[in-house]
Amino acid sequence: MKKFILFILVAIPLFLASCSSDDIRFSIPGVDDQMHLAASEESVTLEQDKGEETAITFTWGEAQDRGEGTKINYYFKMDLEGNNFENSISKIYIPEGQNSVSFTHKQLNSYLKMWGVSTGTTAVVEGEIIAEVTGADHYMKPEISTTTVNVTGYEIQPRNLYIFKADATEGEGVLMEEVLSETKYSYAGALLAGDYKIAVDAESDAVLTFHVEKDGFCVVNADLSTGEQPTITYPTPEIDKLYMVGNACAAGWNIGASLEMTQDPVNKFLFTWIGQLSAGELKFPLDTPSDWNCDFIMAASENQSITDSRAVKRTSPDTKWQVLSGEAGKYKVTVDTYHMTVTFEKQKEVVVPSDLPIKNIWIWGSATSNGWNYPFLLPLEYDTNAAKGTFVIETTLTEGELKFGLENDPNKGVNIEWLRPLSKDVTNDLAPLSASDLQVLGQSPDYKWKVEASQAGNYKISINVIDMKVKFEKK
Template sequence: MKNIKNIISFIIMSIVLVSCDDKGIENHDWLQEPNFTNPMTLSLSSNEVVLIKENEDADAITFTWTQGNDRGAGTTLKYFFRIDILGNNFSKDIDDVTKRTVYTEEIPDGVLTKSYTVKQLNSLLLKHFKRPGGAVTNLEVQIIAQVNGGTQFQLPEVSTSSFAATSYSPGPLPLFMVGDAISGSWDYNTGKSLPEITERTLYNFIGDFSVGSFKVIEKPGSELPSYDPVAVNNLVYNETNQRTADNVFKVTESGRHSLYMDIDKGTYIFGYVPYQNVYMVGNAITGIGWDIGKAKQMIWDAKNPEVFSYKGQFDAGEFKLYTQQGDWGGRALMPAINGTKLIPDADAIVMSLMPNANPDNKWVIEATGNYELIVNPSKMTIKLKKL
């Protein structure tokens, strides 16, 4: 199974590559929607599915489709199956990849059917579409017969349908953090809860850690099973190996950290986050000005915990960064020299922490425009990128 995140981009690229070698657009049918006497047809075993936990292994729904039409000498067909929330139009108008909801699979040669068990479809609803248990979700499905080969590009044949699915909650899976870095000791009865963001999938804890190490376990009082860190921010599910210096999370700097885990993908991110928020204020911050009570909060992402960022319009002018809102005398992240200019796409500049925002040093943006401001309080750096 091959998961293709954006089949539309692939098709557009195909247009570009093939059109370089074809005979041009004098053939006015080359970008016409396919129109066949017997078009490819997608059929569903049901238009309404209610998923029940006790039937996890049973088939929930089956999709079948007829063979795509022959597209001429030298051509072959490759099939893609897609699902999206009804009304999202398969993410057609969404530019940001991270916000796209469409789920795509490439179908093996010769296969004209696709089935989901109750467990598989429920998992897709909860984990991919982020739908809660008990919710009715209207979904749109599509089979695409992409044309490969031939003397010129041809638009794919497409068949679309829809159905409704009611998901269920599999129940929470509590996880706990134990160790001298988080709970004060290696007593497995004294673990600290790791909050569950998405059932049995995503977890995120933000809080204080001490220098030392810790483990993530499933059951208070028992070291195993545990979720252990391995190379390149990956996790392994450990049911057999006792604690060693190599299978624990290590904390090298005391203070506020974030632990983000995706046990479904087997990945984690652990990072130092000294401040809860970073705020921008000044005449360079569009719509805010020098009203400290309206200072704009930057964006924090658990998947990139050391960084606060903001994308949007900035005006030519000055601004300041605070770690709290509404206090001119609070902690500020300032340049060492007043009037330090942030040059778009230049190397990051080192910031200084001014506990009382004194001296009153300000950052400068020289030209109005759309930028991304990236602040890393862990490394004490700031960078401006032009969008």
């Protein structure tokens, strides 16, 4: 008996050692591939212009019947060949009765980017259909079928979309910002109330449509992936007055003499000024400046070039734009207080013929954005492309009155000569916009043109000082 027990004690360690050196493995049998996954193309070169078109379709047959009470659920995976599906796209559940799955040019290109495939490189993409078994009284290996396809991607180029009036069939639209390639677009700017479409061009069908409730500044955000109408918001500007000061402009460093800028009547975030800039520095005080204790629109960095539009609202540090001596000239300065940018557009130096009887004209009145405020801020520009003696301005007119001043001298104020309608067209000192004949008069009689409420809008106004005619063209 002792010998038997000793034998057992010796045999047990030997048995345990045998188990630890040789794992016991259980082999679960699988099934042969009956589904035979196939791709519609052996190779495909993706194209951005075909973004929403189908590039590849994978199809398969039914999986093997795994016995009474079982059910087959199908799932699809896709990855680069050799990755063992470790970087696969999210597993796709295939609804019952469906035996195919398709991918667009845009989808496949985005997957290639996700997998790190360089543009123009052909990648071998592997698809896998998995037939999982449920309802069995024991685990059954899924039936699996794979296939490969050669795919070449593209470099994503910007896809411009524009905003047009809903009924537009020609003309240029307003360019939207492409926030997310071919998917999310945005626009922040002025629009008049009405219906609009977002499209590639005026002749194209609308990608999306939307309605603007009121004239003014709005923000339009569109997400093409949802197909829903864009969201429209109407931000209100915090800045109602803006001025310019500095030794680069006529105000110098006299804060009380700061030059008032013109607020756009529709896009109230925009302020403009046109005039001469000389070598020096400048910045933009807010509100009505009486001393230096106010906020400013300042350059983002010290001695910032006028080619750099970056701007900030602050009191310090005292960073300014610098106009170099070689940059001096006539400029249109535009401050966008929504996007916080300042642009300086040098104006073409126009020589007004010396033999013209009138060489300077300003529009003034309650129908203009200048109102009855002095000095005059809306000059007409001499048009070298029109008939000799023609001055033009494109501006917004509202209900009110207007006339044209011939001088802008602070020593004289409004005690100057004016272009006015002829007396034959005047009733109660007012003439309609259709009255085109001009005369030069002083302060009296105070003949003016009347803009009716129904006539408000954007206009191109042309005056010929030789023919003494004015033309109001609504745009």
